[in-house]
Amino acid sequence: LSFFNGNRSSKTFKPKKNIPEGSHQYELLKHAEATLGSGNLRMAVMLPEGEDLNEWVAVNTVDFFNQINMLYGTITDFCTEESCPVMSAGPKYEYHWADGTNIKKPIKCSAPKYIDYLMTWVQDQLDDETLFPSKIGVPFKRNFMSVAKTILKRLFRVYAHIYHQHFDSVMQLQEEAHLNTSFKHFIFFVQEFNLIDRKELVPLQELIEKLTTKDR
Secondary structure, eight states: OOEEESEEEEEESSOOOOOOTTSHHHHHHHHHHHHHHTTOHHHHTSOOTTOOHHHHHHHHHHHHHHHHHHHHHHHTTTSOTTTOSSEESSTTOEEOBOOSSSOOSOBOOOHHHHHHHHHHHHHHHHTOTTTSOOSTTOOOOTTHHHHHHHHHHHHHHHHHHHHHHHHHHHHHTTOHHHHHHHHHHHHHHHHHTTOSOGGGGGGGHHHHHHHHHTTO
C-alpha cells in the first residue's frame, strides 16, 4: 500500500495523480501554486478571471487528493487495524464505507481499510476521462460538480481522522505545519464554492474556526 521514494516525506499512500504538463489544467495548477505562494489563501482559491469553474474545481480536487495522499502516507505506520479498528473522527463520529456500486450497504471497517477504499474510489473517479477530462475542449459531464462534492466530502474525512486520532504522530514527525497549511487551503477552497455541507464539517468545527477567523 505504501510507495517509497527513498525519503519519508515523499512516500505516498497511493500513486500520485499527475496533471499532464503543457495542458491548460497544468497551467491552472501552476497559477494556483503561484497564488498560494503569496500567502493569501482567500485570494488563492478564487476562480481566476475567465476560467471555467468545473475545470478549476477539477484541478484543485486532483491537487487535494495528492496532498492528502502524501499526508496520510506519512502516518500509515501508526494507522493500523489495531490502533484504529473503526474509521472515526473523535469519539462522536464514526464513518461506514459504501460507494454505491461495489459496496451498496455501508460497512463498518477499520480506518486503514476505509481510507484504502476511499482513496481507491477517488483515484477511479480521477482516472475516468469522462468525469475528469484532461484534453482541452472535452466538456465536463452535467453531474461533474456533484461527483466533485462527494470526493471532497470523503477527502475531508481523512483530514478529520488524522487530526483526531494521529495528531501526536504528525507532531512527532514535525509535519503539523504541512498538515495545517494543506487543511486550511482545503477549507478555504470548499467554503469559497460551497462544496461541502456544513454538517459534514462538524468533526473539525473548532479547528476550522481557529484557522479561518484570522483571515476574515
